[in-house]
Amino acid sequence: MQTTVLAIDPTHPDPAVIAEAAALLREGELVAFPTETVYGLGGNALDANAVAAIFAAKERDASDPLIVHIAEFDQLNDVAREVSTTAHDLAERFWPGPLTLVLPKAQGIPPGVTAGGGTVAVRMPAHPVAQALIRAAGVPVAAPSANRFMRTSATTAAHVLEDLGGRIPLILDGGPADAGIESTVVRVDDGNVTVLRPGAVTVEALEQHLGRPVEVAVPKAAVGAMASPGMLERHYAPRARLHYDESASPAQVVERAMFAAEGGTSVGLLLAEEDRIPGLSSYIQVRRLGRERDLEQVARMLFATLRELDSVGVDEVYVRAFPRQGAGLAVHDRLRRASARE
Ligand code: TXA
Ligand code: MG
Secondary structure, three states: OOOEEEEOOOOOOOHHHHHHHHHHHHOOOOEEEEOOOOEEEEEEOOOHHHHHHHHHHHOOOOOOOOEEEOOOHHHHHHHEOOOOHHHHHHHHHHOOOOEEEEEEEOOOOOOOOOOOOOEEEEEOOOOHHHHHHHHHHOOOEEOOEOOOOOOOOOOOHHHHHHHHOOOOOEEEEOOOOOOOOOOEEEEEEOOEEEEEEOOOOOHHHHHHHHOOOOEEOOHHHHHHHOOOHHHOOOOOOOOOEEEEOOOOOHHHHHHHHHHHHHOOOOEEEEEEOOOOOOOOOOOOEEEEEEOOOOHHHHHHHHHHHHHHHHHHOOOEEEEOOOOOOOOHHHHHHHHHHHOOOO
16 A cells, blocks of 8 residues: 655644545545644544554554544544543543543444443544544544554654555654653543553643542553553563663663673663763764753653664663653653563
8 A cells, every 4th residue: 555645734734635634534544643742543433444454554452442532522422421520620621632531432432442341542632633634534533653563652754654654545744743752541430530641741730630639550550450451561662672770870871871882782872961971982872852851852752762763773772760750750651661571
């Protein structure tokens, strides 16, 4: 299959391009499109064949459910059977935006979307291209991140092409994704809010809005219970082996990277803007994610930088730890999984 990449203005998307993409979705085809978090691989959420095609294109395991994207609050009733007061309150505060709510699923949602489960993940993206596309398609759009299974999420159209070229007919190129990290997935039970996947909406923002603490599911414990199947330990992995030790200081991480490089390994090193490197050998590929205080910038750069280091061909990547607050919690979560051994 020939994959077409069409450039689209991220703030004022061309209606003709949107109409073409929407027509493909209505015909059961797949379209990759930008959202404010990462690129999504979209298909008609009400069409079981389109949903199956998403899993096939990504080589994704059928046990990992998809997020359904909507453009209007009215569409929520087509996706979720029931929206609790707390879920409604969170949607009103954070939509459109990078928050995904896990809710009881509506009848019309094919079982493939939810991996056979009784709940469905829903989000209303803020990106103008995503909104225009969902509106023009006239159906809710199931869209996982537009990467192949086990790869880091795609934050540019070039990443999507790298992973899914030849497998899907169309990629809308709206430039680099703004957040660079996926949405925050939350489960709401009886007013209890649990973060299943830390993401672009921070835990602090959720707590500030709710006026009470929010639980963050510990991924390891969640694997058995399959609270969020995407929380499998090894995930979001680059090709290079990633070394992430939260307890190491930046200076220790630099030291370990230099030691590995001296042993003849080709090494990448991810640091903060302000980290000092004493007499660094020129054969280490150093990349700066952003200042330690600017965790949103670090999140924005993370996946793209890991992909870039893969394309340079390093064997091992050493990364310094960033504070676990704000967007740093999602950064920590992705680094921890990308460095997991199994
Ligand atoms: O930012 C995002 O969320 C992007 C953009 C495209 O919207 N999408 C995305 O989708 O990251 P995906 O499929 O790569 O990740 C979806 C996550 C997975 O961890 C999955 O297990 C979880 O959401 N999930 C989906 N449905 C669920 C459900 N019913 N219950 C619990 N977790 C669910
Ligand atoms: Mg994903």
